[in-house]
Amino acid sequence: MNAASRPERPVAARVADGDPRSKAVLEGPDIRRALTRIAHEILERTKGGHDVLLLGIQTRGVTLAERLAGALREVEGRPVPWGSLDVTMYRDDLRMRPARALGRTELPAEGVDDKIVVLVDDVLFSGRTVRAALDSLNDLGRPRAVQLAVLVDRGHRELPIRADYVGKNLPTSMRETVKVLLDENDGRDAVLLGPVPSDPAGGAE
Amino acid sequence: MNRHLISAADLSRDDALLVLDTAEELAQIAGRSIKKLPTLRGRTVVNLFFEDSTRTRISFEAAAKRLSADVINFSAKGSSVSKGESLKDTALTLEAMGADGVVIRHGASGAPHRLAGWVQGSVVNAGDGTHEHPTQALLDAFTMRKRLGDLEGRKVTIVGDVLHSRVARSNVLLLNTLGADVTLVAPPTLLPVAIDTWPCSVSYDLDGVLSKSDVIMMLRVQQERMNAAYFPTVREYSRRYGLDAERMAQLPEHAIVMHPGPMNRGVEIAAEVADSVRSTIVEQVANGVSARMAVLYLLLGGSESAIGKEVSQ
Numbered sequence: 001m002n003a004a005s006r007p008e009r010p011v012a013a014r015v016a017d018g019d020p021r022s023k024a025v026l027e028g029p030d031i032r033r034a035l036t037r038i039a040h041e042i043l044e045r046t047k048g049g050h051d052v053l054l055l056g057i058q059t060r061g062v063t064l065a066e067r068l069a070g071a072l073r074e075v076e077g078r079p080v081p082w083g084s085l086d087v088t089m090y091r092d093d094l095r096m097r098p099a100r101a102l103g104r105t106e107l108p109a110e111g112v113d114d115k116i117v118v119l120v121d122d123v124l125f126s127g128r129t130v131r132a133a134l135d136s137l138n139d140l141g142r143p144r145a146v147q148l149a150v151l152v153d154r155g156h157r158e159l160p161i162r163a164d165y166v167g168k169n170l171p172t173s174m175r176e177t178v179k180v181l182l183d184e185n186d187g188r189d190a191v192l193l194g195p196v197p198s199d200p201a202g203g204a205e
Numbered sequence: 206m207n208r209h210l211i212s213a214a215d216l217s218r219d220d221a222l223l224v225l226d227t228a229e230e231l232a233q234i235a236g237r238s239i240k241k242l243p244t245l246r247g248r249t250v251v252n253l254f255f256e257d258s259t260r261t262r263i264s265f266e267a268a269a270k271r272l273s274a275d276v277i278n279f280s281a282k283g284s285s286v287s288k289g290e291s292l293k294d295t296a297l298t299l300e301a302m303g304a305d306g307v308v309i310r311h312g313a314s315g316a317p318h319r320l321a322g323w324v325q326g327s328v329v330n331a332g333d334g335t336h337e338h339p340t341q342a343l344l345d346a347f348t349m350r351k352r353l354g355d356l357e358g359r360k361v362t363i364v365g366d367v368l369h370s371r372v373a374r375s376n377v378l379l380l381n382t383l384g385a386d387v388t389l390v391a392p393p394t395l396l397p398v399a400i401d402t403w404p405c406s407v408s409y410d411l412d413g414v415l416s417k418s419d420v421i422m423m424l425r426v427q428q429e430r431m432n433a434a435y436f437p438t439v440r441e442y443s444r445r446y447g448l449d450a451e452r453m454a455q456l457p458e459h460a461i462v463m464h465p466g467p468m469n470r471g472v473e474i475a476a477e478v479a480d481s482v483r484s485t486i487v488e489q490v491a492n493g494v495s496a497r498m499a500v501l502y503l504l505l506g507g508s509e510s511a512i513g514k515e516v517s518q
Contacts (some may be wrong), residue, residue, distance in 0.1 A: 086230070089244045089502075099507035101223055102230040139239045 022179070022194025026168060031151065031182075031189050034167030035064070038149055039071035042163050046116050051144065053115040054082035057133055058103030061121040063184045068120060081108040085119070087132035105136075112141040118165075122180035124150040127158060127161035129194075152191055154178045208513035209239050209321045209328040210500060213339040213379040214513035221346070221382055225511060227499035228347050228492070234271060235491065244272035244506050251304040253295070253320075254331070255281040255311045261331050261341075262468060265308045268497035274505070277302070292316060296323040306505050309333070316320060321516035327504040328516075333371050335430070341465055342375035344496035346383060348485050349420055351492070359386035361402055362414050363388045363426030364446055365473050368397050369431070372465045377405045388414055392446065394435040411446055415455040422463040423448050423473045439472055449475040453483065461485050 026034070043049045049072055056065030062084040069082040086103035088094070119133050132149060137146060149165035154172045172178060172193065179192045209215070216224065236239050250269040254262050262278070269276045281287065282432050286295060292311070299307060304326045309317045314334030321328040332338040350356055361380055367373045367389050373503075387405035389396065400407055408414055415421070426442065436442045448462065456462075460482045462474075472478045479486060503511040 089242045094244065094506055094509055097507055098509045098513040099503045099505075102227050104230065105233060135243070139241065140237065 022168040022177075022192045024190045025170060025193045026152075026191035028183075028189035031167070031191070034151060035067055036071050038165045038167060039068055039075055042068075042072065042118060042147075042149070043075060045147075045164070049080060050078055051114065051116050051145075052118060053079055053108065053112060054080060054118050054120055055085045055107075055112075055133075055137075056082065057119060057121040057129060058084060058086045060090075060180055060182055060185055061119075063182045064122060064149075065120040066184075068118075068149065081110070083107045085133055085136060087129060090135045092128055092132070107140065112137065112143045114142070115142050116145045116147065118147045118149050120149045122151050122182075123178050124148070124153045124161075124163050124166075125156060125178075127157045127159035130161050131159050135198050151180055152178055195198035207325065207327050208510035208515055209317070210339055210504065210513045211317045211321060211328065211330045211516070212337050213342045213375040213382070215339070216379065216512060218381060218382050218384075220330075220404050220512040221343070221379060224343055224496070224499045224503060225347050225350060227503060228343070228495040229351075231498045231502070232492070232495040234498075235495065240271055241273060242271065244502055245269070245272040247306040248274045248505055249277065249303060249328075250274045250306040250308065250505070251277045251279060251299050251302070252331075253299070253307055253309040253311075255286065255309075255316070256332070258310055258332070260493065261338075264394045264490070264493040265329075265331060265340075265497050267494045268501055269306075271494070272498055272501055272506075274306070274402050274501070277304070278410065292319065293323055296320050299326075300324050306484065306501060318516060327510060327513065329500060329504065332371055334371070335374075336371050337375045337378075338371040339375045339379070340493070340497050340500055341372050342379040343500065344489060344493040345372075345376055345422070345463060345465070346379055347496050348360065348463065348489050348492050349385075349461070351462075351488075352485065353459065354420055356380065359385045359419045360388070360417055361385050361419040361420040361422065362388045362390055363422045363424065364411060364448070366395050366426050366435075367391045367400070367424065368395045368435070369427040374403075376422065377403050381405065382518065388418075390414060390446065392436055392442070399511065412455070415452055416457065418456060418460055419515050420461055420463060421448065421456060422465075423468075425465070425467065426469055426472050447471075447473050448478050450477050450481075453478050453481065456483070463489060465489070 005022045035043035046052050052070050065082045069080045072080040084104055086105045088102050147164040150163045151167040152170050153166045154170050167194040175196055177194050181188055181190045183189050266276050306327050308329045308331050311332040311333050314336035316333050317328050317330040363373050377387050381404040390408050390411050464486050
């Protein structure tokens with residue numbers, strides 16, 4: 001696959017992708033294996049995955065939640081509900097940037113009450129997005145338990161938050177960015193580790 | 206510099222679509238048990254109503270409260286305005302209280318524009334005289350989009366007292382921005398002088414356009430603003446320009462009937478039409494809260510406004 005054969009790519013992804021200094025730390029098969037392992041861990045930890053509801057955090061967390069739901073169905077042979085969560089209105093940095101467009105929040109009809117909610121996101125960094133997600137869950141209902149699954153944990157937490165399921169622990173410095181590319185969003189699967197772009201707005205989560 | 210929403214023309218196509226998309230997300234909140242978001246915590250929104258209003262004021266108040274803003278209601282009756290305080294002095298008082306957003310309804314066209322030059326916060330026009338009412342146009346467009354999908358190329362017919370209607374002007378401007386074709390239908394006496402400069406077509410014959418309309422919006426006959434005889438009798442107006450069951454039957458299968466309220470049942474719209482399944486009148490009120498939440502969030506939610514227009518002093 002080369003970049004020229006894929007039109008219609010989001011600008012941010014093209015920049016990160018096209019930057020020769022960024023290198024792929026996970027490729028497509030690695031991501032698939034990590035998700036399969038997380039699926040097994042979820043089943044193990046929740047004793048068969050009953051009452052599990054996967055909630056992906058916009059935008060790439062949603063894609064990962066959908067894939068995880070697929071992996072769980074393959075292993076257990078029955079469908080696992082999943083949905084999406086947009087945490088924009090709950091972010092603590094809302095007033096530091098212009099008002100942003102909202103993503104979609106879609107819950108299965110049965111809601112979150114008494115479910116074991118597994119939040120799914122691509123990169124765990126400061127933990128602030130997860131805090132916002134916990135706050136928004138609070139307004140949506142009362143889950144029995146909330147767990148967190150991430151594809152990459154890059155460290156540098158600013159809040160007392162940790163993940164229950166981690167695809168890969170990736171020690172990074174603050175001068176690096178981690179960018180997750182997914183086929184559905186970006187046209188290819190990869191986790192890229194690169195230098196901070198000169199444009200300060202382009203940093204990863 | 207702060208941005209304001211004073212005219213529907215302040216919104217570009219992208220802005221308008223951003224408001225409608227945001228409103229659609231925010232509409233979900235209405236179905237939840239906790240109808241509240243923390244987004245505007247600590248921000249103050251002042252509702253400044255110099256003219257009577259029920260639904261618009263309540264709608265703005267509900268919208269601001271669902272976003273956790275502090276709301277201060279101010280109506281001209283029972284305030285210093287009845288002692289003769291000017292708009293500017295009232296504005297300076299608000300300024301001293303630190304209002305982040307000011308929602309204003311005023312009987313004089315242009316009052317929100319003047320206010321925007323005097324205060325630091327963002328001004329939202331909630332109806333000024335016979336000029337504009339942009340959030341009504343947004344909630345109308347939102348209602349149409351929910352029922353009919355994309356508005357590009359849709360035929361919208363607005364019928365009645367266009368001369369005194371701020372709703373008509375804002376709707377024509379916004380719908381034109383969104384790519385819909387608008388036709389105004391009214392007796393010649395109830396059309397403004399410069400109607401040929403508006404981006405819409407005009408007809409005097411309601412029956413001729415019914416079968417080609419996706420949306421028909423009836424305007425209220427504004428008796429309180431009429432100081433001359435614009436039509437011979439209410440009955441004659443109603444017969445030529447009122448929407449009754451017979452006329453509704455000529456509309457295409459999918460067409461919807463709208464009215465910004467308050468209605469004069471039996472004058473511009475028959476009771477059976479207002480209560481029919483095609484009528485979106487109650488829906489429009491519910492959608493008003495979502496549309497206004499979107500406007501308040503996009504104006505006040507971030508470090509700077511995402512929509513609207515600056516006003517120079």
